Amino acid sequence: MGGNIPLNLSNAPLKSSREAKDPVWVQWLLISIALIFLGLFLILPLVTVFVQAFEKGLTVYLEAITNPDALSAIKLTLLVAIIAVPLNAFFGIMAAWAITKFHFKGKNLLITLIDLPFAVSPVIAGLIFVLLFGSQGLFGEWLFERDIKIIFAVPGIVLATIFVTIPFIARELIPLMQAQGTAEEEASITLGAGGWKTFWHVTMPNIKWALLYGMILCNARAIGEFGAVSVVSGHIRGLTNTMPLHIEILYGEYQFAAAFAVASLMSIMAIFTLIIKNILEWHGKKETA
Amino acid sequence: MELRKAKGTEFKKYSVLPGFGLTLGYTMLYLSILVLLPLSMIIFYSSKMGWSAFWSTVMDPRVMASYKLSFGASLAAGLINMVFGVLLAWVMVRYSFPGKKIIDALVDLPFALPTAVAGIALTTVYAPNGWIGSLLGFKVAFTPIGVVIALTFIGLPFVVRMVQPVLQSLEKEVEDASASLGASRFQTFRKVIFPELLPAALAGFTLAFARSLGEYGSVVFISGNMPMKTEITPLLIMTKLEQYDYAGATAIAAVMLVASFLLLLIINLIQWWTNRKFMSQ
Numbered sequence: 001m002g003g004n005i006p007l008n009l010s011n012a013p014l015k016s017s018r019e020a021k022d023p024v025w026v027q028w029l030l031i032s033i034a035l036i037f038l039g040l041f042l043i044l045p046l047v048t049v050f051v052q053a054f055e056k057g058l059t060v061y062l063e064a065i066t067n068p069d070a071l072s073a074i075k076l077t078l079l080v081a082i083i084a085v086p087l088n089a090f091f092g093i094m095a096a097w098a099i100t101k102f103h104f105k106g107k108n109l110l111i112t113l114i115d116l117p118f119a120v121s122p123v124i125a126g127l128i129f130v131l132l133f134g135s136q137g138l139f140g141e142w143l144f145e146r147d148i149k150i151i152f153a154v155p156g157i158v159l160a161t162i163f164v165t166i167p168f169i170a171r172e173l174i175p176l177m178q179a180q181g182t183a184e185e186e187a188s189i190t191l192g193a194g195g196w197k198t199f200w201h202v203t204m205p206n207i208k209w210a211l212l213y214g215m216i217l218c219n220a221r222a223i224g225e226f227g228a229v230s231v232v233s234g235h236i237r238g239l240t241n242t243m244p245l246h247i248e249i250l251y252g253e254y255q256f257a258a259a260f261a262v263a264s265l266m267s268i269m270a271i272f273t274l275i276i277k278n279i280l281e282w283h284g285k286k287e288t289a
Numbered sequence: 290m291e292l293r294k295a296k297g298t299e300f301k302k303y304s305v306l307p308g309f310g311l312t313l314g315y316t317m318l319y320l321s322i323l324v325l326l327p328l329s330m331i332i333f334y335s336s337k338m339g340w341s342a343f344w345s346t347v348m349d350p351r352v353m354a355s356y357k358l359s360f361g362a363s364l365a366a367g368l369i370n371m372v373f374g375v376l377l378a379w380v381m382v383r384y385s386f387p388g389k390k391i392i393d394a395l396v397d398l399p400f401a402l403p404t405a406v407a408g409i410a411l412t413t414v415y416a417p418n419g420w421i422g423s424l425l426g427f428k429v430a431f432t433p434i435g436v437v438i439a440l441t442f443i444g445l446p447f448v449v450r451m452v453q454p455v456l457q458s459l460e461k462e463v464e465d466a467s468a469s470l471g472a473s474r475f476q477t478f479r480k481v482i483f484p485e486l487l488p489a490a491l492a493g494f495t496l497a498f499a500r501s502l503g504e505y506g507s508v509v510f511i512s513g514n515m516p517m518k519t520e521i522t523p524l525l526i527m528t529k530l531e532q533y534d535y536a537g538a539t540a541i542a543a544v545m546l547v548a549s550f551l552l553l554l555i556i557n558l559i560q561w562w563t564n565r566k567f568m569s570q
Contacts, residue, residue, distance in 0.1 A: 022383075022384075022474060027384050030376060030379065030380050030384070031380050031384055031386050033373075033376060034373070034376050034377050034380045034381075035392070037373045037376075037377070038377070038392060038395065038396075040421065041438070041441060041442050041445060042395055042396075042398050042399075042442070042445070043395070044414050044420060044421065045407065045410035045411050045413075045414050045442070046398065046402075046410065048410045048413050048414050048419075048420070049406060049410050052413060091315070091316070091319050094311075094312045094315045094316050094319075095312070095316040095319075097308060097312040098308075098309060098312035098313040098316050099316075101304065101306050101308075101309075102301055102302070102304050102306070102309050102313075103301065103302040103304075104300055104301035104302070104309075104313070105300055105301075110316070110317075112553065112557070113320055113324065113325075114320065115553065116324055116328070116553075117324060118499075118500075119499060119503075119549040119550065119552065119553045120328070120503065120546065120549060121502070121503025121504075121505065121522075121523050121526075121542075121545055121549070122503060122504075122505050122506070122523070123503070123505050123523040123524075123526045123527055123542075124331070124503070124523075124526065124542045124545060124546065127331075127526060127530065127538055127539070127542055128327035128328055128330050128331060129327055130530070130535070131327075131330035131331070131333075131334055131535065131539065132326070132327055132330055134535075136535055137330075138330065138333075159323070162323060163323055163324065163327065166320075166323065166324065182304070182306060185306055186304075186305055186306060189305050189306060189307070190305065194307075195306070195307035195308050198306075199308075217400065217401075220400065220401045221400075223403065224401075224402065224403025224404060224405070224406070225403075226403060226404050226405045226505065226506035227404070227503075227504075227505035227506050227523065227527075230505075230506075230527070231527065231530060243403075244403050244404075244405040244406070244506065245405075247403075247405050247406065247409065248405055251409050251510070256413075259409060260409070263405075263406040263409060263410070266402070266403050266406050267402060267406060270398065270401035270402040270403070270406075271401075273401040274394050274395070274397055274398065274401050275394075277394075277397065277401075278394050
């Protein structure tokens with residue numbers, strides 16, 4: 001439940017028939033209220049990030065984002081995303097194949113299970129890995145004896161991020177592959193193509209936009225995850241600080257310009273996410289039209 | 290493989306497609322290691338606590354105050370989003386105005402923007418010396434109102450994205466029929482359009498509410514985190530963890546998990562209700 005946007009492939013009906021006959025003043029009143037609401041909650045905060053980031057000038061901005069701690073935070077954030085997104089993409093494809101291409105008992109339960117991480121608070125997502133691998137956790141002693149560090153180290157951050165982002169790609173693929181059915185794959189298999197060939201040449205072209213779409217959303221969440229990562233990271237500067245945690249530390253130290261400078265980088269990533277998302281939606285619609 | 294097919298006829302219907310055992314097996318393994326095993330730790334550690342210790346932890350006045358705040362603020366934010374979400378979806382589907390495409394794309398910003406960034410940005414805007422905070426006669430940031438604002442931001446896309454496709458697929462003829470039978474525009478909306486939107490709006494509300502209950506990143510900056518006043522439940526779990534009170538953190542987490550699962554159940558029921566409604570039409 002933590003932010004799944006279904007890829008909307010339905011084409012908007014013809015414009016002319018949609019335009020309502022509401023009086024013009026009603027239209028403008030409703031549009032104005034909607035825009036003021038968005039302005040207060042979305043646009044002003046976004047503008048603030050950039051205004052605050054450059055408040056102390058360009059040199060402070062550049063210093064903040066080229067600081068060694070900031071750079072290592074950026075590197076760690078990208079590393080976590082590079083591990084988590086492909087793993088969840090592979091899982092998403094496997095799960096969607098099993099769920100949409102076959103009929104078996106307990107399917108709905110399995111779908112609910114995939115959704116489960118959306119229903120869990122990020123803080124709890126971090127806590128459960130502390131209970132498993134932390135010093136007082138189930139495997140704590142075993143790991144300590146072998147000198148393996150998971151909590152307050154990079155593996156813990158990766159695990160917590162994977163947990164939080166598990167549903168994203170599967171949830172995009174399942175409804176789409178459900179709608180597409182199994183006829184094309186069955187024809188391909190009957191004509192003698194192997195399973196792998198069928199997947200690669202028949203299924204993959206059908207799902208590629210939805211797959212990319214899910215990966216983009218998964219990536220945005222993986223990069224920006226805060227609560228779960230905050231619990232397992234231990235906030236060691238230069239070692240286990242991701243970008244959101246680095247922002248928190250700078251903000252807590254009243255280095256507002258530096259905090260917003262790093263935040264501005266993340267906002268630019270978010271804006272790119274929205275742009276790519278819209279391009280993918282446009283491609284998906286074009287192909288289903 | 291042949292053996293599996295023969296054996297599996299009761300559990301699974303026959304299919305010519307390959308890969309059932311492999312994909313389902315991998316899916317179950319992945320979910321077991323990464324979701325079920327970690328989550329079972331909550332049950333394992335809270336059952337180790339003993340009933341009276343568990344009860345006194347989760348019913349502690351400070352924890353109770355956090356439930357009230359988390360629940361109340363999520364409810365308020367969900368209701369705000371339900372009203373404005375329907376309005377936004379309506380405006381974007383039915384009217385045309387300059388910049389509509391950009392506005393439509395921007396609605397998803399809360400999904401794309403890291404919660405920590407949202408948190409510090411909202412705090413700056415709504416702080417007493419901020420752009421909006423300084424215009425208002427009352428304090429917003431560092432009060433429960435601030436929590437509601439952060440949760441409204443986080444939940445904003447849910448209702449819009451649930452209602453939008455329903456509005457798009459709504460047949461214009463029904464409205465025309467209603468109008469030609471003498472209904473006013475408002476009557477048509479209330480009696481014809483609104484009942485169609487309601488399941489989607491409710492589903493969006495529940496999703497936003499569930500997300501808000503667990504939200505941490507955007508809230509901790511704007512709430513001020515005063516015990517008994519502006520402390521949300523996830524923050525309390527964090528505080529207990531920082532004091533190495535793992536049992537206490539786990540007990541509160543168990544209560545939150547039960548609440549989340551109930552919400553998941555409600556969402557499934559709403560979806561079932563919606564599907565049934567469409568089936569019968």
